[in-house]
Amino acid sequence: MTSPHPDPHSDTRADGAPTTSAYDHIIVGGGMVADAAARGIRERDQDASIAIISDDIDEPYTRPALSKKLWTDPEFTWDDVPLGTAEDTGATVLLRTRVTALRPEAHEIDTDAGGTFSYRTLLLAPGGRPVPLPVEGGGKSDRVVAFRTAEDYRHLRALAAHAERIAVVGGGYIGSELAAALVQQGVDTVLVHSTPTLGSDVFPADLAEHFAAMFREAGVELVGGREVVGGVAGDAGVRLDLEGGDTVVADAVVSGLGIEVRSELAEAAGIRTGDGIVVDARLRTDRPDVYAAGDAAEYPDRILGRRRVEHVDNAEQMGRQAGRNLAGAEEEYTHTPYYYSAVFGTRYEAVGTLDGSLETVEDWAEPRERGVVYYLDEDRVVGVLLWNVPDATDDARAVLAEEGTVDRAALIGRIPGGSR
CATH class of the missing domain: 3.50.50.60 (FAD/NAD(P)-binding domain)
Incomplete structure (x- = not known):
């Protein structure tokens, strides 16, 4: 789909796909981060041109459904999977297209289709490849x-x-x-x-x-x-x-062995990388007008410290904030993400570090059926597991943000859904 606000300098690829040589905002990667970022841009700017360049064969879709609801919920069908990014935001989505080079100083990228695109701001959201x-x-x-x-x-x-x-x-x-x-x-x-x-x-x-x-x-x-x-x-x-x-x-x-972060484009462009593409609190890399978000971004979490997170809540929230910042918001990303899983009718959610070797304090309303597990490291809570306890991730974040030595006894009943 072509943006309703194309740059006047546009042409068409040999295969008939629309291209535009210059966009206000370019997003590299076509996952849930890209969808959220395009929507974040639109929260601040209804007229800017947006391009999403993806090597996937599908437009952005809800990834968790691929291993969850599509298998287990007969009411949830393939029609529920696409996110409608192009239709809702007017972004141009170029599929089956890989970015081969990034020149931050020139504000340009090249693709394997032979095109060169310029941008005002760029978001790197390449995700990863499966191990x-x-x-x-x-x-x-x-x-x-x-x-x-x-x-x-x-x-x-x-x-x-x-x-x-x-x-x-x-x-x-x-x-x-x-x-x-x-x-x-x-x-x-x-x-x-x-x-x-x-x-x-x-x-x-x-x-x-x-x-x-x-x-x-x-x-x-x-x-x-x-x-x-x-x-x-x-x-x-x-x-x-x-x-x-x-x-x-x-x-x-x-x-399902995890991913290898796709940071090679950033590395080749001289952008700082560590565990992923390193960004500051506003999701900016160390190159002008280049941001990063999602699975590949190493960011400073306000509660948990610098880390990289590979879960959908982070993709949606960080993607939205990145989009807003592409459009000039200059806001810090302050959300501490959670992750969740669901198997055989049991749903668990987690915030922070879950490590089976750590000391734990367990608070069960019903043993192994409904409760909260706190993970401790050096007398501080570093992770919270919510086992069939809904709507408590904010409570978990509050526990993680508390300063000082933890009172283990006081953790019992601290989050509703535990023993009290």
């Missing part, structure tokens, strides 16, 4: 999916329709959600994860045991404590080689 499995032939096999995009969802959905057995690799929130989704579709599902007990890297031991039992009771085979070190994908299926010499065989495999 691949070390499986021979996996990069070319239709039976191996490194899960990240809407196209990956469609691919896995097609596999689930005819595969008898699918292996899921990765015990984090994406891997666990996919295993839950697949077994509820009637697929024989095996979940391979590297922790001794599923969830033991983030939950206290007793809660991790309960979490793992939810999967076993649903029919998921759990293979824990071993990483995938090799394997082969062939016409008949996939073999995964595990640490210690064991193997897992399945018709197909899907992995």
Whole structure:
């Protein structure tokens, strides 16, 4: 879709897609950050031209649905997934297009389609690429999916329709959600994860045991404590080689092993990077008029300190703030994001650091069914887990922001939904 406010210097690509040589604001990346940023721009400026340049094949969409509601909620269909970015904001969305070079001093970018675009402000929201499995032939096999995009969802959905057995690799929130989704579709599902007990890297031991039992009771085979070190994908299926010499065989495999941050464009342009693209409180990089947000941005959280967050709440809130700042707001990003997951009717939300090795204070209204877990490091609360406790993330943030040594006894009942 072409912006209703195009720059007068415009042309058309050889494949017929509209391009404009100059935009007020360019967003590199086509995820939920891009959608939120375009809307943030429009909060301050109804007339500026906006371009979203994405190497995805779909316009911005609600990513969490790919491993959650599309599998579990029959009322939620594919029509609910697109965010309507172009229609709602008037942004020009260029798909299947990769930015190959950024020249901050010239305020220009190049793309693999041969175009050069200039900008007044630029937002880098490249996200990341999924960590691949070390499986021979996996990069070319239709039976191996490194899960990240809407196209990956469609691919896995097609596999689930005819595969008898699918292996899921990765015990984090994406891997666990996919295993839950697949077994509820009637697929024989095996979940391979590297922790001794599923969830033991983030939950206290007793809660991790309960979490793992939810999967076993649903029919998921759990293979824990071993990483995938090799394997082969062939016409008949996939073999995964595990640490210690064991193997897992399945018709197909899907992995949720996290992402590799896509910071190479920023690095090549001389922009400072660390764990991600380094930004200040206003989401600015160290180059004029270049901002960054989302999975790839390392930012100073006002409560938790400098960090990089790969969750939807951060994408939406940081994207909106970045868009407002592109349009001149000059506002600090003060939101401390939360993340959530939902499996087998249980929803948990978390703010801060969840580490199963930390000291915890548990406050259960109903043991393992509804309660709050506080994570402590050096006598301070550094993380809060809300287990089936809705509408309490602001309370969790307030606990994390408190100064001084924590009174452990006072944590019991501190957040509504616990024991009181």
